[in-house]
Amino acid sequence: MSSQKENIKIDETAWVHETALLFGNITVGADSSVWPHAVMRSEMFHIEIGARTNIQDFVMIHVGATTPTIIGDDCSITHHVTVHGCTIGDKCLIGINATIMDGATIGNNSIVAGHAIVTEGSSFPDNSIIAGSPAKFVKTRDSGPANAMNAAFYVRNAKNYAQGIHRISEDDLRALGFLPKE
Secondary structure (H helix, E strand, C coil): CEECHHHEEECCCCEECCCCEEEEEEEECCCCEECCCCEEEEEEEEEEECCCCEECCCCEEECCCCCCEEECCCCEECCCCEEECCEECCCCEECCCCEECCCCEECCCCEECCCCEECCCCEECCCEEEEECCEEEEEECCCHHHHHHHHHHHHHHHHHHHCCCCCCCHHHHHHHCCCCCC
């Protein structure tokens, strides 16, 4: 991991891949993970990543012109997402290649569909399903339990990666609820 360490606070239980690039004022919460080639940059304001949140491969996180970037607990920010100066609530899943722009807010327990573009200043309540370009509210559904389960998978996966284990075991998958108990 390349960084300017003086303003970066990474919880001791978090895992950050060595190819991730972090610059500026950044906080990464407990049991969170930052995966290969993710980039976070905050020349002004700050970036805050909650507990048990995963920032997957090739995610780009930046602050807005007038806003910090805040991502809640138990979130999955999936591959190639751009998060720019916005606020994402707890237990959210942001789909592959989605973009969330300055001043936007995503409520708790929500899903932003892959390739969605959430425009500047957009606001979506808790339990939203959001899709399209520009992104629109599609329906209400509490996706919190499923999103938290996905985040728990990444907590386990990151702990494995920190030990050099690059495959998750069937026992881990059973414990997480992805496979039936024997």
